[in-house]
Amino acid sequence: MFDNIISVLPEIQIAFGETLYMLVITVGFAVLLGLPLGTILYYSRPGSVIKAPILNALLNGIVNLIRSFPFLILMVAIIPITRLIVGTSIGTTAATVPMVIGAVPYFARFVEQSLLEVNRGIIEAAESMGANHFQIIWKVLFSEARSGIASSITIITVSFLSYSAVAGMVGGGGIGDFAIRYGYYRYQMDVMIFTIVIIIIFVQILQFTGNYFVRKLDKRL
Template identity: 75%
Template sequence: MFDNIIYAGPEIIEALGETFYMLVITIPLAVLLGTPLGTLLYLTRPGSFVKAPKFYFMLNGLVNLVRSFPFLILMIAIIPITRLLVGTALGTTAATVPMVINAVPYFARFVEQTLLEVNRGVVEAAESMGANRFQIIWKVLYTEARSGIANNITIITVSFLSYSTVAGLVGGGGIGDFAIRYGYYRYQTDVMFFTVILMVIFVQAFQFTGNFIVRRLDKRL
């Protein structure tokens, strides 16, 4: 049992490195692009600050459209875009393209819902004191919603750790590709079991770290 694990050790480390490489690219871009997109959804929704129902309808429909695609189908459907951006449709870097495209609207919807949970009275108080729209967004909405946004980052990190395994089905590398080679082709269940344990440990570590940050940022606790 341990001989197989030791023999596969270098490949496990490489696969984990590829998986975390995907996350290091995907999650920051999802936060960087998804936060303003989610804020825009919040600002333009009916009854909010900006009265732009047609714009909200189109933007909301686009977000729902991208989110409705199963991830594997999305990876295949945007192969021409992936080739255009990174020069190839195979490999770890190529796998990050559909992951980012999927993660941005996913996180944007989280941000929109989190901003909706901000007490409207706090926003109205800021308006009555003469705060402009940028100040309301930056100093009121984001400040009040910071723990929720941190929780959203934790959720999306754990979710896309799972999504990254799907990349192995199309040659994206990572732990998914390792699972196919050792679990499906070689059927080495001991190596697969060890890999599953590692993934569970990483998920728990992400969740614990995220929960700790959320507690530190939540002023209600």
């Protein structure tokens, strides 16, 4: 039993590194692009500070369209875009393209919901004191919603760990691909169980770390 596991440890290390690579790229771009997108969705919604119904309807339509695609179908549908960006549709880097495209609107919607939970009275108080839009966004909205945003980052990190396994099925690599190759195609259930244990431990570490930062950032605690 343990002989099989020991023999594939180098491959597990490579697969785990590929998964980390996909997660770092995906979550990094999701935060970088999804944070401003979610803020614009919040700011342009009916009854908010900026009256831009056309912009809000357009962005909402795009976000809802992308989120409505099952991830495997999204990967196949944007193969031409993936090839245009990275030059190939196979490999770990190529897999990050659909993951980023799927993660940005996902995170943007979380950001919008977190900002909606900010007390409207705090925003109105900042406006009455002459705060401009940038100051309201940075010093009021983000400050008040920071724990919710941190929680959202944790959620998408754990969620897209699962998506990285789907990416592995179409040549993306990663720990999920490794589990499928050895557990499903080669019937080495001991290796598959060991890989699943690694994934479970990794998820627990991610969730624990995320919860820690949420508690630190939450003003109510």
